[in-house]
Amino acid sequence: MTTTSPTDFDAIVIGAGFSGMYMLKSLRDKLGLNVKVFEAGDTVGGTWYWNRYPGARCDSDAYIYVFTFDKQMLQEWEWSERYPTQPEILRYLEYVAKRHDLKRDIQFGTRVTGAEFDEKADRWIVHTDKGETVTAKYLIPAVGTLSTTNLPDFKGLERFKGKWYHTSRFPKEGVDFTAKRVAVVGTGATAVQAIPEISQQAKQLTVFQRTANYCVPARNGKVSPEVTRARKADYDNIIQRIRESFFGQEHYMIPKSALEVSPEERERQFEQMWDAGGFAFWLGNYQDMFFSAEANEVCADFIRRKIRATVLDPKTADKLMPKGHYYGTKRQPLDTNYYETFNKPNVQLIDAATDGAIEEITENGIRAGGKEYPVDIIVFATGFDAMTGPFKALNLKGRGGRTLDQAWQEGPRSYLGISVVGFPNLFTITGPQSPSVLSNMPVSIEQHVEWVTGLIDHMEKSGKKTVEPTVEAQEQWVGHVNEIVSATLMTSANSWYMSANIPGKPKAFLPYLGPEGVGGYRRKCDEIAAKGYEGFKLSA
Numbered sequence: 001m002t003t004t005s006p007t008d009f010d011a012i013v014i015g016a017g018f019s020g021m022y023m024l025k026s027l028r029d030k031l032g033l034n035v036k037v038f039e040a041g042d043t044v045g046g047t048w049y050w051n052r053y054p055g056a057r058c059d060s061d062a063y064i065y066v067f068t069f070d071k072q073m074l075q076e077w078e079w080s081e082r083y084p085t086q087p088e089i090l091r092y093l094e095y096v097a098k099r100h101d102l103k104r105d106i107q108f109g110t111r112v113t114g115a116e117f118d119e120k121a122d123r124w125i126v127h128t129d130k131g132e133t134v135t136a137k138y139l140i141p142a143v144g145t146l147s148t149t150n151l152p153d154f155k156g157l158e159r160f161k162g163k164w165y166h167t168s169r170f171p172k173e174g175v176d177f178t179a180k181r182v183a184v185v186g187t188g189a190t191a192v193q194a195i196p197e198i199s200q201q202a203k204q205l206t207v208f209q210r211t212a213n214y215c216v217p218a219r220n221g222k223v224s225p226e227v228t229r230a231r232k233a234d235y236d237n238i239i240q241r242i243r244e245s246f247f248g249q250e251h252y253m254i255p256k257s258a259l260e261v262s263p264e265e266r267e268r269q270f271e272q273m274w275d276a277g278g279f280a281f282w283l284g285n286y287q288d289m290f291f292s293a294e295a296n297e298v299c300a301d302f303i304r305r306k307i308r309a310t311v312l313d314p315k316t317a318d319k320l321m322p323k324g325h326y327y328g329t330k331r332q333p334l335d336t337n338y339y340e341t342f343n344k345p346n347v348q349l350i351d352a353a354t355d356g357a358i359e360e361i362t363e364n365g366i367r368a369g370g371k372e373y374p375v376d377i378i379v380f381a382t383g384f385d386a387m388t389g390p391f392k393a394l395n396l397k398g399r400g401g402r403t404l405d406q407a408w409q410e411g412p413r414s415y416l417g418i419s420v421v422g423f424p425n426l427f428t429i430t431g432p433q434s435p436s437v438l439s440n441m442p443v444s445i446e447q448h449v450e451w452v453t454g455l456i457d458h459m460e461k462s463g464k465k466t467v468e469p470t471v472e473a474q475e476q477w478v479g480h481v482n483e484i485v486s487a488t489l490m491t492s493a494n495s496w497y498m499s500a501n502i503p504g505k506p507k508a509f510l511p512y513l514g515p516e517g518v519g520g521y522r523r524k525c526d527e528i529a530a531k532g533y534e535g536f537k538l539s540a
């Protein structure tokens with residue numbers, strides 16, 4: 001080991017969410033390395049620490065939204081619902097941290113403010129907002145994909161006399177909406193969870209919608225003890241299935257065209273997926289849904305009919321009809337009484353296309369389409385600078401002082417979504433151009449952590465000092481990522497997947513889609529390792 005003083009480590013991990021916790025466990029307890037984790041929050045949780053807005057809950061089925069590396073935890077831990085709430089997931093992560101004694105190596109309340117690679121020492125020098133400077137051979141940002149808040153630059157926000165919050169930075173003590181006039185800006189997956197909850201307390205809720213979304217029912221509820229028992233007994237197979245699956249979920253696309261079956265059969269199939277709830281309709285639909293505009297339209301039409309049947313006021317229903325983007329090309333929001341909420345007398349919907357876009361924030365509310373809507377509280381559910389944002393925020397400087405911002409000026413460039421040319425010994429867990437957000441995150445997190453652990457083990461055992469991708473391997477990977485997605489409808493949407501939600505962000509598809517999903521990606525990574533880390537330069 002290279003450690004010489006308490007400020008020098010084998011590895012520094014940034015972030016103590018799912019990925020940082022497992023990275024620490026893996027490097028410390030499997031490889032015996034000296035690891036330090038910096039975490040800005042005051043406990044573990046990452047995304048689940050910060051996103052404590054009303055209604056925040058997991059929208060993958062909980063039995064697969066878990067760590068699988070510890071079999072006893074899988075048997076011991078009991079979820080109370082199909083999709084647990086944010087506080088319950090935090091309790092789970094606290095339980096994991098305690099069981100594996102993780103906190104002793106995590107420094108909480110500390111944000112990494114910058115890091116540069118020292119080419120003479122072949123080490124990363126890392127700075128924190130507490131004024132510390134530490135070094136490590138390996139630097140592993142485990143900073144999540146949706147952790148850099150997007151607060152659009154709304155004119156006049158500074159003069160608003162009420163209170164305002166972003167969903168990803170809600171106060172720990174919560175917000176009392178009782179007897180208040182509340183605005184929610186945004187109608188993405190977060191808002192779709194928050195709006196029904198806030199509407200139960202608020203005197204008046206005004207929702208500002210820029211783009212109507214296709215929402216499908218979550219169908220949350222208790223899971224029967226028999227089902228839970230059967231799953232616990234079958235975990236080995238479940239783990240194998242999700243690891244080899246396309247999306248890290250137990251959902252599989254139907255190997256048929258939506259257009260080749262009769263309308264009656266299709267309708268029956270759609271109803272079945274609708275009743276099953278969750279991501280079934282999105283990730284278990286006909287296989288050409290993501291490729292053919294015509295196949296996509298029959299799926300979209302089904303959802304529109306459901307909206308029409310749920311929302312009583314036809315004008316509001318019209319505003320809620322998604323227009324201008326294909327179904328499934330933006331992240332699927334899961335709905336629990338979302339559409340029903342617009343039937344309540346205290347809820348109104350202001351749609352950018354019909355009523356006018358937001359022009360400014362005034363002292364007393366929000367002005368849109370020339371009209372002022374007075375409110376006491378504004379909740380911005382306006383999302384994140386996704387995937388690249390959290391890495392860029394670290395102010396990393398690689399070889400020659402080149403920043404990640406410079407390297408990613410025209411969009412992310414990586415090899416496997418794990419490593420970047422010119423940034424030796426840096427591993428981006430669930431980074432851009434890996435399956436990441438297009439999968440059930442714990443599955444992709446465990447795969448990355450285990451693969452990086454294998455690479456570091458190889459480095460240590462073979463006495464290597466640095467590892468980084470070759471330019472050719474990176475260029476090939478970037479080309480491959482873009483080629484695959486260009487055959488789908490995904491590139492046509494103004495989604496955060498396409499970097500379209502942040503003004504000025506270079507247009508690029510951020511995750512990696514296939515061709516065989518997370519299973520194929522895992523095999524590819526394993527093949528690369530088996531060939532002695534093909535595409536990487538390892539220097540002694």
Ligand code: N01
Pocket residue numbers: 056057058059060146152153185186187188189190191193209210211331358381382383384437494496501
């Ligand atoms: O953010 P979003 P989110 N003026 O970017 C609107 C994950 N997640 O926080 O669609 C007016 O999706 C924007 O409008 P438009 C999940 O991966 C997970 O909801 O860009 N409006 C949109 O309606 C998800 O995808 C879970 O036209 C503006 C909304 O704000 C990701 O987090 C739960 C605007 C932002 O939607 C992000 O979801 C929830 C502007 N200037 C979320 N800028 C779980 O699994 C943006 N908007 C538990």
